[in-house]
Structures are given as C-alpha cells and as structure tokens.
Amino acid sequence: MIKKLFVQNILLLDNLELEFTSGLNILTGETGAGKSILLDCLGYLLGKKNTRIEIGIRADTATLIGEFQLENNEVISQFLSEKGFAIEGNLILKQSIGANSKRRAFINDLPCSLDTVKELGNLLLDLNGQFEEQGLLNVKTHRSLLDSFGNLEPNVKNIEKSWTEINKLKKLLETEFNRKDLVENVEFLDKSIQEISELELDRTEIESIELHRDELRKAIRGSSVIVDTLKSLNRELIEESILNTIKSLERLEKKEEMDNHLPIEIFYDAFEKFSEACEMLDKLREKSVDSEKQLLQIEDRYHSIKRICRAHNVELSQIFNLKSLLEKELESIKGVDQKIKELETKISITDEKYKKDTSYLSKERHKFAAKLDKKIEKEFKPLKLGLAKFKTDITRAGETRFGYDQVCFTTEINPGSGLKPLNKIASGGELSRFLLAVKLCFLEKKIHKTQIFDEIDRGVGGATASAIGKRLLDLSRHEQVLVVTHSPQVAAYSDNHLKVEKINSEESTITKVETLSEETIIREIARMLSGELITTEALAAAARLRNSAKEAN
Numbered sequence: 164m165i166k167k168l169f170v171q172n173i174l175l176l177d178n179l180e181l182e183f184t185s186g187l188n189i190l191t192g193e194t195g196a197g198k199s200i201l202l203d204c205l206g207y208l209l210g211k212k213n214t215r216i217e218i219g220i221r222a223d224t225a226t227l228i229g230e231f232q233l234e235n236n237e238v239i240s241q242f243l244s245e246k247g248f249a250i251e252g253n254l255i256l257k258q259s260i261g262a263n264s265k266r267r268a269f270i271n272d273l274p275c276s277l278d279t280v281k282e283l284g285n286l287l288l289d290l291n292g293q294f295e296e297q298g299l300l301n302v303k304t305h306r307s308l309l310d311s312f313g314n315l316e317p318n319v320k321n322i323e324k325s326w327t328e329i330n331k332l333k334k335l336l337e338t339e340f341n342r343k344d345l346v347e348n349v350e351f352l353d354k355s356i357q358e359i360s361e362l363e364l365d366r367t368e369i370e371s372i373e374l375h376r377d378e379l380r381k382a383i384r385g386s387s388v389i390v391d392t393l394k395s396l397n398r399e400l401i402e403e404s405i406l407n408t409i410k411s412l413e414r415l416e417k418k419e420e421m422d423n424h425l426p427i428e429i430f431y432d433a434f435e436k437f438s439e440a441c442e443m444l445d446k447l448r449e450k451s452v453d454s455e456k457q458l459l460q461i462e463d464r465y466h467s468i469k470r471i472c473r474a475h476n477v478e479l480s481q482i483f484n485l486k487s488l489l490e491k492e493l494e495s496i497k498g499v500d501q502k503i504k505e506l507e508t509k510i511s512i513t514d515e516k517y518k519k520d521t522s523y524l525s526k527e528r529h530k531f532a533a534k535l536d537k538k539i540e541k542e543f544k545p546l547k548l549g550l551a552k553f554k555t556d557i558t559r560a561g562e563t564r565f566g567y568d569q570v571c572f573t574t575e576i577n578p579g580s581g582l583k584p585l586n587k588i589a590s591g592g593e594l595s596r597f598l599l600a601v602k603l604c605f606l607e608k609k610i611h612k613t614q615i616f617d618e619i620d621r622g623v624g625g626a627t628a629s630a631i632g633k634r635l636l637d638l639s640r641h642e643q644v645l646v647v648t649h650s651p652q653v654a655a656y657s658d659n660h661l662k663v664e665k666i667n668s669e670e671s672t673i674t675k676v677e678t679l680s681e682e683t684i685i686r687e688i689a690r691m692l693s694g695e696l697i698t699t700e701a702l703a704a705a706a707r708l709r710n711s712a713k714e715a716n
Contacts, residue, residue, distance in 0.1 A: 164643035165613050167230040170204050172222035175674040186658030187639035190647045196663045197674035198647045208258055209284025225260040236611045239286050246279055290615045299598055300586040306570040313531030318524045319565055325517040326564040336506045342499045352493045359486045376461050398441050405434045521566040528568055542600035545630035547623050551576050595619035603634055613643045620650035628652035633715055651691035655712040660684045685709055
C-alpha cells in the first residue's frame, strides 16, 4: 500500500506531503482545489498512461516521491529481485521531471527505466476509471479473474504442464524428422569414419603438422637459391681453369726461370676449398630434393585432413575427436524411426490428457461464470445500476497453455443497448461504480493493490451514495482504497480523511492538504452538506452520518 506521497513544483503543488493509511482514504475539497491533480501525480509516478502533469510556473524542475509498504508481497518482491533490486523495508519510488518533461526514475535511490516503473505500477495500483490499463478494462485479465473466482488455478496449471510437455515433445519430434532427412548421408558418414581410421591420426602430429609444413616450405624456398647458384657457378669450367693454372706454374717452376716463389700451393688450396664449397652446396641441393618429397607427402596428408574438417565444419584441432562424434551421429540416425514412433505415442497420450482437462475446465468456467454474473448483478442494485446486466462471455478460440476458452466480461448499462465489453461502456462515475461492483465480487482474492476511485459517486446521492460508501469500506478491508468524492455520505465512511484546499494570496496560489481529526471530519462533512455556511443543522446531520457510518464499520 502507499504510505506517503511527496509532490514538489507540480502546478499549484509547491511542497506537498500526503500521508495515507490502510483502509478507506477519502479526499475531499472544493471543485478545482486539486484533488484529481493529486491522483494524476500518483498515476504519473507509477507510469500510468494518459496521465500528464505540468511543472509549476515558478520552477524549472519537479519531483514526485512515493513511499510504499510491500506487506510481504511476494509478487512485487520477486519482480524487483528479477530487476536487480533488493528491497528491505519500504519501497521508495522517485521521479524527477526536468525541462521538456525529461524524466528520471529511481527505486530506493537506484536509477531504473520507465518501463520498469510502469510494470511496477501495474502491480501496486489500480486507477479505476479512464486510466485503467491492466485491470478489469483489459480483456486479457478476464480469463485469469474468472479462474481466480472459481479457484480453477490448479486446473490451469495441469493444462499448462501438458501444453508445455506437448510443445517440448513436438520440438524433439521435429529434430528427429530432420535426422531422418539425413539418412541418405549414412554412406557419407561411413566413408568419413573409414577415411579418419585410415589416416591413423596422432594427437602430436595434429598439433605440429602446420608448423612442420611451414618449416619445409621455408627450407625449399632457400634451396631454390642454392640450385640457381650452382647453375650459374659453372663448376667444371672453374676447376679446369684452376688446374690449368697450376700446371702452367709447375712447368715454369721446373725450368727455374723464376727467381720469385710461385703461388702453386695457394692455387692448390683454392682448388680444394672451391671443390669443398661446391660439394657442400650439392649436398644442400640434395637435401632440398628430399624436403620437396617430404613436403609433397605432408601436403597430401594435410589436405586429406583439412578436406574432412571442411566436410564436417570442424577445426583442425577438433578432428581428433571427430570419429567418435560421427559414430554417435550415425548410430543416432540409424535409430531415428524408433524414436519418432516413441515421440508420436507420447504426444498422442499427452494431447489426449490436455483435451480432456481443457474440456473439463471449460465446463467449470461456464459454471462459475453464471455464478459470477448473478453475484455481480446483485451488487448493481444498491449502486443505482439496478437495470444493468452483466455476462461473462466465453467463446472457444485456439488451443493455448490456458485451455481453449476466450473470456470477456460484457455489460449492458441501459436496457436495449446490448451487451458490450467493459471498455466500451460509459466512463466517469458510472464506470467507477460498475468496476466497484465487480471488484466486490473478488474480495476473497487479496491482490495487494491500492484501489483508487475518482468521483465514483458522480450523479448519485442519498441512499445510493451511502451504499457506495459502505461498499468502498468493505473493499478497503481487503485492499487499501483511495477515493476522491463530493458526496458527504461517502466521506462519512473514511478511515483517513484528507481535505484538499486552494489557498489564494496576493503573491501566489497554492494547494494544501490537511489530515482531518474527528472533529474537523464532521465540519468537512457539514460543509459538503450545506456549503460554505456551516449551520448547526448541517453539523448535526454530519454527526449523524458519521455515527451511522461508524456503526456500519
């Protein structure tokens, strides 16, 4: 329930703090004092649609703060937990509004999205009237409300369990049919398994094959330079030239015609060094030839492995486990017909149970719909809706997790106008009284939502207004209720009475709210009875109304 509402710089509301209690909270005041604006502020704070507010003319920003007591509400606690908010104690919801209506929202001083605020607002508050989006005016809620009224939730859970199981089995069946389409690939899988076996893969080889391949490629690239060098060197010609030079020098030495020492030994050394260098190059060339042969073998093996990897969309490092995976897949494909048969049998059994349960649930819904219709129409009479009719319309739609029924609450306010969905009937006080009558029929189901009614007593008075007040009081014993009213008969039933008043001065006009004592409650009821001039007779009548309401309490 809401405990406090703080409003700053909204129209005529400068710094206003309202305190609410459990039970029936009544807001009264002259027309134009700002009662509905306060409800707009509350709706705006909780993300309700169609609620617009304006920043005061003397301010650039505005602030709205609401304090809520969760009362061990598991639904809201779970919602906040899923959103990442751990709330201990009361919930503080804040919105700051800046220029161009830019909004920032906070939950217990932690920033949150406006969508989160809206979802939270739907759990905390029912604004009964033109703002109702997730309550009785939303046909999507009618099926669950009827099930709640008839205590049919366990039946729905059983159907939902069957529905979930059927869809799970159908997905598995679809997978098996896809496997069956792959039966033609059995030969391909067999061949792949055989190829992997013939490769005799080794984990060390798989880890090093690409590195070894790169090393051999580098060696071959270097050896090609050596081959070119050997070709351009013309070894035989150079060796022959050196030998001829040595022979010529030896002949010259024998003739002893040279006084100086001839470099015969140096040429011998040069010949040996040159021959040794050429032999080294030749050995390197032969090694390159071996590397080329080895590379051809590795390349052939590498491409065989990669071809299998591409065929099965796996990385090179994964091929070591590929054989066992393919064997399992092959075994799975070969048993697909049996699995399909088993799944179809399970689907048939579960579907039969689903149809049996949904048929029974539909009969129960029709039975409790008739009871609900009578109960609601009984509530119409004291609310001056005696000629109105209510009918829970149940039609058969497609199969869903909740059965095959589509539920819509319909009504006929004026005789001959025909039954229409709730969101098509008149708005204002007539609609509010209608929604009150419906809500009174669900009193056994506590939903922990604050119920707000704006001028539910519009157009009625006397005994009818008193009946509305009594029924609002009944509702407030189950849920916190906030009511804006101009009816003294309704106001007399208050647990907490707030008077909204506009204060004019030469400098400004502001709205203030006063929490009334028992004495001032009677004076306010007297004002509502007689106007600004409060007579002794009006005070006496107000006291009688208040005492009568207390006796009804």
